[in-house]
Amino acid sequence: MEQQQGKPIRYPKMHLSVFTLNHLSVRNPFVVMWWSAAIPGYGHMILGKYGQGFVLVVWEFFNNYNGKLNYAIYYSMIGDFTLAKQVLHQSWIILYVAVYVFTLWDSYMKTLDMNKLAQLCGHQFDLQPPMVIKAHGINYLRVYKPWLALLYSSFMPGLGHIYLQRLISGVFIIVFWVLTCYYSHFPEAVHMTMIGDFTGAKSVLNPEWLLFMPSLYVYGMYESYDSAKHFNHLYRMNQAEFLRKNYQHREFRMPI
Structure with missing residues (x-):
C-alpha cells in the first residue's frame, strides 16, 4: 500500500501498470453522458471503467446490428420513415432502449461520484514510482504532446492511445475501427472516390456500419487529446511531490 508521511493513502489518484495508466480527475458529467449517448460504453471508458465500458460497447454493436437501428436512422435521414419503421426489429430495440437509458444515467452518476473522489485525492497525492518494468513490458510517466496524440488518432483511432502507452484501450479501439471499416466498405469507397467513380463509391457503402464511424473517429481524437493533458x-x-518530500524542509511554509 502506498504511504505518505507514515499514513496509508486512502484515495489513490492513479495506478500505473505495464498496459495502461488509470487515474481519477474531475470531469464534466454532461460531456461523459454525451459520449455515452454517442456510443454506450464510451462514457465509462473516459472514466477509466474499462471493463464495464468494453462490455457496453460490444453490447451496442451487437444489439444495434440485430435491431437494425442504424438502418432505421439512415432511412429516417433520407426521409423514408415508412421503411425506417418496417426495418426495425422490435424485440431487440426494446432491449436496446433499456440498456441505452441505463448507460446514460449510470455514466452521469458515476462521474459525479468520481469527481468527489478526485477532489479528495487532490489533498493527499500519493507519490508513486514513475516507471514500471516487468518481463512483458515497460511503462512510465512522462510529458506528452496533446496535439501529437490528436494527430495520430486522426490517422487511425487508437494510435493516439498507443502513443500514450494505453495499450488495452488502444487495441480495443483499433479492433472496432478495423471491423467497422471492413463491413462498411469505407476504404473501397475512398479508393473509388479517388479514381472518380463516385457512383460506385456510393453504391458500395454499407450505411448500417458506416454510421458507427463518426462516433468512433471523433472519440479516438478527443479521448487521446484529453488523456495527454491529464x-x-x-x-x-x-514530480512536485517527489521534490517536496526529498528537497524541501518540513518546516518550510510558503509566504502566501
Missing part, C-alpha cells in the same frame, strides 16, 4: 498534469504532480 497525464502531463499527473507527471508534474508526481
Whole structure:
C-alpha cells in the first residue's frame, strides 16, 4: 500500500501498470453522458471503467446490428420513415432502449461520484514510482504532446492511445475501427472516390456500419487529446511531490 508521511493513502489518484495508466480527475458529467449517448460504453471508458465500458460497447454493436437501428436512422435521414419503421426489429430495440437509458444515467452518476473522489485525492497525492518494468513490458510517466496524440488518432483511432502507452484501450479501439471499416466498405469507397467513380463509391457503402464511424473517429481524437493533458498534469504532480518530500524542509511554509 502506498504511504505518505507514515499514513496509508486512502484515495489513490492513479495506478500505473505495464498496459495502461488509470487515474481519477474531475470531469464534466454532461460531456461523459454525451459520449455515452454517442456510443454506450464510451462514457465509462473516459472514466477509466474499462471493463464495464468494453462490455457496453460490444453490447451496442451487437444489439444495434440485430435491431437494425442504424438502418432505421439512415432511412429516417433520407426521409423514408415508412421503411425506417418496417426495418426495425422490435424485440431487440426494446432491449436496446433499456440498456441505452441505463448507460446514460449510470455514466452521469458515476462521474459525479468520481469527481468527489478526485477532489479528495487532490489533498493527499500519493507519490508513486514513475516507471514500471516487468518481463512483458515497460511503462512510465512522462510529458506528452496533446496535439501529437490528436494527430495520430486522426490517422487511425487508437494510435493516439498507443502513443500514450494505453495499450488495452488502444487495441480495443483499433479492433472496432478495423471491423467497422471492413463491413462498411469505407476504404473501397475512398479508393473509388479517388479514381472518380463516385457512383460506385456510393453504391458500395454499407450505411448500417458506416454510421458507427463518426462516433468512433471523433472519440479516438478527443479521448487521446484529453488523456495527454491529464497525464502531463499527473507527471508534474508526481514530480512536485517527489521534490517536496526529498528537497524541501518540513518546516518550510510558503509566504502566501
